[in-house]
Amino acid sequence: MGKFSRAELEEALHHYVEVVDRCSATEDWSPFADLFTEDVEYIEHAYGIMHGREEVRRWIVSVMKPFPQMRFPHEWIAFDEDNDAIVISIRNVLDHPTEAGVEFWFPNISRIVYAGDGLFASEEDTYNPARDAPRVVGEWVQAGGVLRSAPQEQMKHVFTR
Template sequence: MGRFTREELQGALSHYNSVVATCVESGDWTAFADLFTEDVVYTEHAYGVFTGREAVRSWIKEVMAPFPTMRFPQDWVAYDEENGAIVLGLRNVLPHPTDAGAEFGFANWTRLVYAGDGLFSSEEDCYNPARDAPAAIGGWLEAGGKPAKEIVTHDERAL
């Protein structure tokens, strides 16, 4: 048996989802980093590996600045009690700018490792933004979407 029960993992994910929803609603992603331990290792394959809560905070505020209200609806969740992990199938979604059409988004898998006390010791996001993001973001821009800040890709080229 692992350190954490399924119920503990479900509660941790519920808290995680609540914080993310608050960030989406406010457009302020500062609190997102507070979901993690001080020594968190956050692996974001398109942007790199961030070690430490403050590195995550700095990165998430910058990367979400153009799209502060991007949502992340979950399609499925798998709990790994033995390893204290949660794996999510989700989508990175921008709402239609006029609310009159379909959302714009792409798939992502996320793996969280729970450390206890409502905190996660790692997150790993697995997706291919180089392949998927241009179509989603391009469609959103064509439909009238306006980024809140200049969009900078992981290789520092502005879109």
Template sequence: MGKFDRAELEQGLAHYEQVVERCSASGDWSPFADLFTEDVEYIEHAYGTFRGREAVRRWIVNVTAPFPHMRFPHYWVAFDEVNDAIVLGIKNLLPDLAGDDTEYWFPNITRLVYAGNGLFSSEEDIYNPARDASRVVGEWVRAGGRMQSAPREHMKHIVTGG
């Protein structure tokens, strides 16, 4: 058994999701970084590894700039109570288009490690945005979606194919 029981992991996840939902609604992603410990390690397979809360803050504000109202609902969750971890299947869901019930999203697997007091010491995002995001964003733009800004963050690790 890890340091935290299932109920505390569930509370931590609920808090995480509330903050993410508020960031998405407001378009201000700076508070997202406050979900993490000062010494967090954030592994982002396309953009690199970020160490420390402020590095995560700079990255998340820049990477969400084109899509500040993007949402990240999960469609499955698994609790690893031995390692105080939560693993989620997440939709990287672009903003709704007026009059269009189509969801424009691509999959992401996220692993969070809970550190207590509503904070996480690690996040790892596993996905292939070079393959999935460009296709989905292209479909969204053709349907009338508009980016709020030019991209401010560029992928460091690009995997294509599949």
């Protein structure tokens, strides 16, 4: 058994989802970093490993700058209570610019580890944006979507299969 109850893990996840949804709605991604401990380790398979809340803040604001309205609804959740971890299947979604209900998306699996006091000690995102994002973002742009800026972050690890 981990340090935290299932109820506390569920409450922390609920808060995490609320903050992510608010970041997308307001297009301000800075509060996302406040979900984590000051010494968080954030493993991002395409962009590298970040250490510390402020490094995560700089990265998330920068990486989301072209499409700050991207949403991240989840499809399923698994609780690993022995390790205070939550695994989430997420869709990285850009809504169609003119047709309600039409989405452009690619999959992502995230594992977050709870540290207590509403904060997470780590996150690991497992997906392949080098393969998936150009197609999805390209289709969204063809449908009339407009990037708010040129990409600000370069992927460090590129897997195209």
